Amino acid sequence: MAERAAGTRWTRRLVLALLLAPALLWLLALIVLPHVDLALLSFRERVAPREYAASLAQYRTFFGEPLYWHVFLRTALLSALATTLTLLVAFPIAWIIAKLARGRMSALLFVVCLIPFWVSETVRTLGWMILLRESGVLPAVLTHLGITAQPVELLYHDATILVGLVYTSLLFMMVPLVGSLESLDNALIEAAYDLGGKGWSILRTIVIPHAAPGITAGCIVVFMLTLGNYLTPTLLGGKNSLWFTEQIYTQFITRFNWEQGAALGFLLLALSTAMVWLGLTLSGQRFSDVMRRV
């Protein structure tokens, strides 16, 4: 018996080792070590061909060069604005799906709203370009209706970038919102109404506190994805997009200045992590719970 028990203990250890191996390999080789390497890269400077010295030069360049931190701030602010707009657009439809529509109708509406997000972001952006460019559909319609005398260029504005970002982000806001609104008991709203609550006060004191976890989850994910987006800002914003990921790309791929690119990448990562942490702290939630919602 003792021998068999020892045998099963060895089998169990072997199973554990076999299961741990791929997980550790994945996390160490593709996540942890590359990021450590990126950090090391960002803290060095080329002093001669193939010779490097530890330095803060890359970060000094970032703060010394107005273009870099202007674009950084601009990206952060526009991302925050896009997140807010996404929440405002998605909330009513999430409410309609979770509370107003009934049974099959609600499920159908939810599925219909999710369909566009099965299609690649590239395709959706192509659609917006066809709609908005000077020779595109909407300028033609506007001229035809006599609202504008000439077709106007609707691409390459900040507002265009915002429309594209909100569009791309809707899914990631709607799913957690619908989830958290569905779990709200209608009786609470009825009770509040019977006690004389009006729409706005019910929303503020009952609905929003209950939906807070869903709102946080949606906002965190949308902000992060917007901040790291490349396709939508560069295509819809054109040369005026000035998005931070574009600068990282320029440093890394076009200029082959990896040290500078690594520093810019780390700053973006720091901002993204800080916002995730802030969102979690403000709403008092755990990271693992939030990620499971989305």
Next chain:
Amino acid sequence: MIPSLPRPAWLRAATALYVAAFLLFLFLPLAVVAVFAFNDAPYPAPPWHGFTLDWFIGNETQGRVGLFRDSELLGSIWTSCIVALWVTGLSVAVGAANAFLMEREQFRGKGVLSMLMLTPLVIPGVILGISILAFASRLADLCTDLFGIEADFLRPGLPLVVLGQFSYIVAIATLTISARLKRFDRSLEDAALNLGASQTAVLRTITLPYLRPALIGSAAIAFLMSFENFNTTLMLVGSDAPLTIMMYGRMREGATPVLNAVSLFLMTASALLALTLMRRGKSQPS
């Protein structure tokens, strides 16, 4: 507010209007992409010049290269498929192993590991891309310096694209499969073991069939996310461009409606995939 409370007529009207406007906003971009795939004009722009299939089947003699004659575009679809198949296989296999690890095993540092498994989901894709690019290049340089070997698979190219996409898609597969494994009733396994089944027989005949929907679901999601990935791929791509990268390049130059044609093809494929999954979901409750 809710159906059981009185709602004034204007609020009902406003609700209906909102839903209509929202759906228009969602589907208008997709609709124009589809419509202009059939426009008989060299650019995807109004006015309408009549119906044509040139952008699908046209060849060079007509001056219009359609989707099915555009070898560059077809090649990039093929590249995307190969990459997506690798990513799907790796993600589902490693994701399933991770699910068993996190749900069935006890070991020191489990909390840290489970936290670490979620981090790829909050790292922007561009950063994942550049960090893997830099690290792989360092390894490749090391290989050359120490052993004099050229480790080409560590230079930008499809193997790195697969690894880059895998690095975060596997996190999603892990979540999906773990969620289902968590709800599994382990007394079923105990019963089979008591009846004399071996561990492998239990795994093959009871646990894996139970996990099947999650495995299929995560495979579909992995394939789709890999096929559509842009950010990470952009940083790691070499000379063979997957479809999203190829389309991006052409969109910057102002492309012909052949891009609409390929988009319509993608939409149809996604819709079919979604429908199949939904049907499966309906016929197999829970």
